Amino acid sequence: MPIPKVQKLFQKTFFGIFSMFGVIGFSTSVLCVYTVDTHLSAEYESNSRDIAKTIADSSVDILLNRDLATLQSLIDQFVEIQGISYIYITDETGTFLAHTFVPGLPEVIRQSDPSNTDTVERNLPGMGDFVEVGSPILAGVGGAVHVGMDTGLVALKIQRAIGQQIYLFSTVFIIGVFAAVWFVNLAAKPLGELLGYAVALAKDGAKAPPSDSLLRRNDEAGQLARLLLHCAGFTDADNKRGVAAPGEAR
Amino acid sequence: MRGQLTRRALLQGGLAGAWLLAPRAAAQAGATTLGAGVTATEITLGVSAAFSGPSRGLGIELYRGAMAYFTEVNNNGGIGGRRIELRVYDDGYQPDPAVRNTLRLMLEDEVFLLFGYVGTPTVTRVLPVLKKFQDRNTYLFFPFTGAQPQRQPPYGDFAFNLRASYAQETKGLVDNFVGLGRRRIAVFYQADAYGRSGWAGVRAALRQHGEQMVGEATYRRGQKFTGSLRPQVEMLKKAAPEAIICVGAYAACAAFVRDAVDLGLKVPIANLSFVGSENLLSLLSEDYERSHQYTDLLVNSQVVPSYEDVSIPAVNEYRELMQRHNPQPPEILLKEEYISFLYSFTSLEGFLNAKLMVEILRRLGDDPSRQRLESAVFSVQDFDLGIGEQVSFGPDRRQGLQRVYYTVVNTGRFVSLDDWQAKFSL
Incomplete structure (x- = not known):
C-alpha cells in the first residue's frame, strides 16, 4: 500500500516558522542598529569631548610659553587614539596654531567659527563624515581645542555588530529548519500511513489492517488507526494479534 | 665621494x-x-x-x-x-x-x-x-x-x-626673501612637532615684517621619495607664493621639489638644516636629465659652515x-x-x-x-x-652656536650662497 505524503498540513507550520524568524530577525536587527549606533556615537562623542577638555586644560601653559612644537606633539599623541581623526587648536583670535590635517587645513574648517565648541557634523571633501566636538581653553580667552571623530568608524562598528547578529541568526535558523523538517517528518510518517489506510478503506474496503507499529502508537494517529480498524469490522482474532479495540487506550 | x-x-x-x-x-x-x-x-x-x-x-x-x-x-x-x-x-x-x-x-x-x-x-x-x-x-x-x-x-x-635654532634658521630665510621683495611666503612642513616648530618660526619672522604666510601644506612623517606630493604642490600653487620654505626631512622635501618643478611651480624653495642636504641632492640627482631644473632654485640653510x-x-x-x-x-x-x-x-x-x-x-x-x-x-x-x-x-645660554649659513647647488654640490640678490631677485 503506497503511503501518500502529508504536505499541506505542514506548509503552514513551515510558513509560520519562517515568518517568525523573519520578524525576529528584522526587529532585533533594527533594535541592534539603534542601540549600537546610539551607544557607540554617544561614547565616542563623550570620549572626544574628554580628550578635547584634557588637551584644553593641559595646553594652557604650553600656549602661554608659545611652545607650538610641544603643543603639536601633544595633539599628535591623542590623534593616535582609534576613532579620533583630527585635532586642531585655535587661539583667541581664531588663528590656527596646531592641527593634524594632511595635506592641509580643509577649507570647511578654515571657514568655520573656531570659537564655537558645540557638537557639529562635518563633511570634509575627500576625507569623509565627522562629528566634531570642542572645548574652550581658559574659558575661551585662550582659544579652543576641536576634536573630530570619524562617523565612518561608527558605521563600520554597526555593520560589524549587525553582521555578527546575522551570522548567529542564520546559524540558528538553519539548525531550526533542519530540526523542523526532522520533527515534521516524524509526525507526517504515521499520518501518511493512516491516510493511506483510510483511502484504501474508502476505495475498496481494507483487505489488510494498518501496520502493527501504527496500531500500537499512543498518539492520535494510533487512536485514529484503531478507530478505522474498528469501523472496518476486524475480528477478535485480529485483536489477539494485539490489536486494540477502537477507543481503548493502550 | x-x-x-x-x-x-x-x-x-x-x-x-x-x-x-x-x-x-x-x-x-x-x-x-x-x-x-x-x-x-x-x-x-x-x-x-x-x-x-x-x-x-x-x-x-x-x-x-x-x-x-x-x-x-x-x-x-x-x-x-x-x-x-x-x-x-x-x-x-x-x-x-x-x-x-x-x-x-x-x-x-x-x-x-x-x-x-x-x-x-x-x-x-x-x-x-x-x-x-x-x-x-x-x-x-x-x-x-x-x-x-x-x-x-x-x-x-x-x-x-x-x-642654531629653527627659529634662527627660518628668520634668516624669511629676512632674506623679504629683503628681495619676495614677501609672499608659503610653508610646506612635516605634520608633527618638527614641522610645527619651523612653521612657528616662519610665522614669527613674517610677523616682524608685517606679513602672514600665504599658504601651507603638510605631509606625514615617513613620507618616501617615491610617493606623490602633488596635492600639496597644488594647494600651495593656488596661493601663488614667491618663495616656499620646507620644514621636513630629505625624502619628503626632495619629492616636493620634484613635484613642484614638474607642475610648474618655479619659485625658490628653501630647506632647513635638518633636511640632510646631501641626501636631498642625491635623490634629486636620480633623474639626471631634470636634476638641474630640480636644484636650480634650491636654497638650504645650514648650522655649520x-x-x-x-x-x-x-x-x-x-x-x-x-x-x-x-x-x-x-x-x-x-x-x-x-x-x-x-x-x-x-x-x-x-x-x-x-x-x-x-x-x-x-x-x-x-x-x-x-x-x-x-x-x-x-x-x-x-x-x-x-x-x-x-x-x-x-x-641662561644653553645653545652654543648662533650662526646660520646658506647654501645653493652648484655643479652638483652645495656651496655657500654669497649673493642672494643675484640668485633669487624677483
Missing part, C-alpha cells in the same frame, strides 16, 4: 667603530665602576637616533661624524685614560621607540649622558622622561634639532644645544679624520642599505658635537660625575671650536 654601505661591506671593512660596541662584560672586565656610565677605562654615552626608515641618513651621518672624532680621541688615549663608548639604539625617527630607548639607556645601561639624538618629534617626547628622572642628572647633549622645547622652560634645563671651505681649521680636521677613520654605524643597526657620504653637513655637525663633548668631558677631570656636568658645561666660555665662532654656555 660615496661608498657602498652594507652589512657585508661593514664586515669586510673592519668596522671602524665596532670596538665601541664590544660587549660590556668584556669591556668592563676588571674595570671598577666609579659612577653611572663611568669606569676606570671608559665613559659611556647613550645614543638613540634614526638608523632605519626614510630618514636614516640623518642618524647615520650624524653618528659617523661624531665617531670620526671619538675614534681619534680614543686612539690617542681617550680622556684621562678612559675611552668613549657609545651605546647606540635605533628609533627610526619615531617618538615611542625613542622614549623606550631613552629609558633603557638611563635605567638599564646607566649611561653617563645622552648624546646625538635626532629629530624634534623624538626629542620633544624624550624631554619629559629627563624631567621625570631629573634626580639622576642625565643630560641630553647636542640633539640634531633646532626646535624650541629643549631650549626653553620647562625642559630647557635638561638639554644642551650646539646648533660648508665642508668644502678648507680655510676653516675645524673643517680641515673633520675632512682629515673622516678620511682616516671612515666610521660606519654599528652593523646590528643597519637594516636597510645605505650609501654613505665621505663628507656632509650632517656628519660635520656630528663631528663638532663630538669635539665639544670631548672638551666638556675633559673639564670634568679625573673623577667625572653627572653632578658636576652642568658646571663643566657652564665653564665653556668663548671656546674656539675651530669654525670662527666662539662657543659659550651659561645658565
Whole structure:
C-alpha cells in the first residue's frame, strides 16, 4: 500500500516558522542598529569631548610659553587614539596654531567659527563624515581645542555588530529548519500511513489492517488507526494479534 | 665621494667603530665602576637616533661624524685614560621607540649622558622622561634639532644645544626673501612637532615684517621619495607664493621639489638644516636629465659652515679624520642599505658635537660625575671650536652656536650662497 505524503498540513507550520524568524530577525536587527549606533556615537562623542577638555586644560601653559612644537606633539599623541581623526587648536583670535590635517587645513574648517565648541557634523571633501566636538581653553580667552571623530568608524562598528547578529541568526535558523523538517517528518510518517489506510478503506474496503507499529502508537494517529480498524469490522482474532479495540487506550 | 654601505661591506671593512660596541662584560672586565656610565677605562654615552626608515641618513651621518672624532680621541688615549663608548639604539625617527630607548639607556645601561639624538618629534617626547628622572642628572647633549622645547622652560634645563635654532634658521630665510621683495611666503612642513616648530618660526619672522604666510601644506612623517606630493604642490600653487620654505626631512622635501618643478611651480624653495642636504641632492640627482631644473632654485640653510671651505681649521680636521677613520654605524643597526657620504653637513655637525663633548668631558677631570656636568658645561666660555665662532654656555645660554649659513647647488654640490640678490631677485 503506497503511503501518500502529508504536505499541506505542514506548509503552514513551515510558513509560520519562517515568518517568525523573519520578524525576529528584522526587529532585533533594527533594535541592534539603534542601540549600537546610539551607544557607540554617544561614547565616542563623550570620549572626544574628554580628550578635547584634557588637551584644553593641559595646553594652557604650553600656549602661554608659545611652545607650538610641544603643543603639536601633544595633539599628535591623542590623534593616535582609534576613532579620533583630527585635532586642531585655535587661539583667541581664531588663528590656527596646531592641527593634524594632511595635506592641509580643509577649507570647511578654515571657514568655520573656531570659537564655537558645540557638537557639529562635518563633511570634509575627500576625507569623509565627522562629528566634531570642542572645548574652550581658559574659558575661551585662550582659544579652543576641536576634536573630530570619524562617523565612518561608527558605521563600520554597526555593520560589524549587525553582521555578527546575522551570522548567529542564520546559524540558528538553519539548525531550526533542519530540526523542523526532522520533527515534521516524524509526525507526517504515521499520518501518511493512516491516510493511506483510510483511502484504501474508502476505495475498496481494507483487505489488510494498518501496520502493527501504527496500531500500537499512543498518539492520535494510533487512536485514529484503531478507530478505522474498528469501523472496518476486524475480528477478535485480529485483536489477539494485539490489536486494540477502537477507543481503548493502550 | 660615496661608498657602498652594507652589512657585508661593514664586515669586510673592519668596522671602524665596532670596538665601541664590544660587549660590556668584556669591556668592563676588571674595570671598577666609579659612577653611572663611568669606569676606570671608559665613559659611556647613550645614543638613540634614526638608523632605519626614510630618514636614516640623518642618524647615520650624524653618528659617523661624531665617531670620526671619538675614534681619534680614543686612539690617542681617550680622556684621562678612559675611552668613549657609545651605546647606540635605533628609533627610526619615531617618538615611542625613542622614549623606550631613552629609558633603557638611563635605567638599564646607566649611561653617563645622552648624546646625538635626532629629530624634534623624538626629542620633544624624550624631554619629559629627563624631567621625570631629573634626580639622576642625565643630560641630553647636542640633539640634531633646532626646535624650541629643549631650549626653553620647562625642559630647557635638561638639554644642551650646539646648533642654531629653527627659529634662527627660518628668520634668516624669511629676512632674506623679504629683503628681495619676495614677501609672499608659503610653508610646506612635516605634520608633527618638527614641522610645527619651523612653521612657528616662519610665522614669527613674517610677523616682524608685517606679513602672514600665504599658504601651507603638510605631509606625514615617513613620507618616501617615491610617493606623490602633488596635492600639496597644488594647494600651495593656488596661493601663488614667491618663495616656499620646507620644514621636513630629505625624502619628503626632495619629492616636493620634484613635484613642484614638474607642475610648474618655479619659485625658490628653501630647506632647513635638518633636511640632510646631501641626501636631498642625491635623490634629486636620480633623474639626471631634470636634476638641474630640480636644484636650480634650491636654497638650504645650514648650522655649520660648508665642508668644502678648507680655510676653516675645524673643517680641515673633520675632512682629515673622516678620511682616516671612515666610521660606519654599528652593523646590528643597519637594516636597510645605505650609501654613505665621505663628507656632509650632517656628519660635520656630528663631528663638532663630538669635539665639544670631548672638551666638556675633559673639564670634568679625573673623577667625572653627572653632578658636576652642568658646571663643566657652564665653564665653556668663548671656546674656539675651530669654525670662527666662539662657543659659550651659561645658565641662561644653553645653545652654543648662533650662526646660520646658506647654501645653493652648484655643479652638483652645495656651496655657500654669497649673493642672494643675484640668485633669487624677483
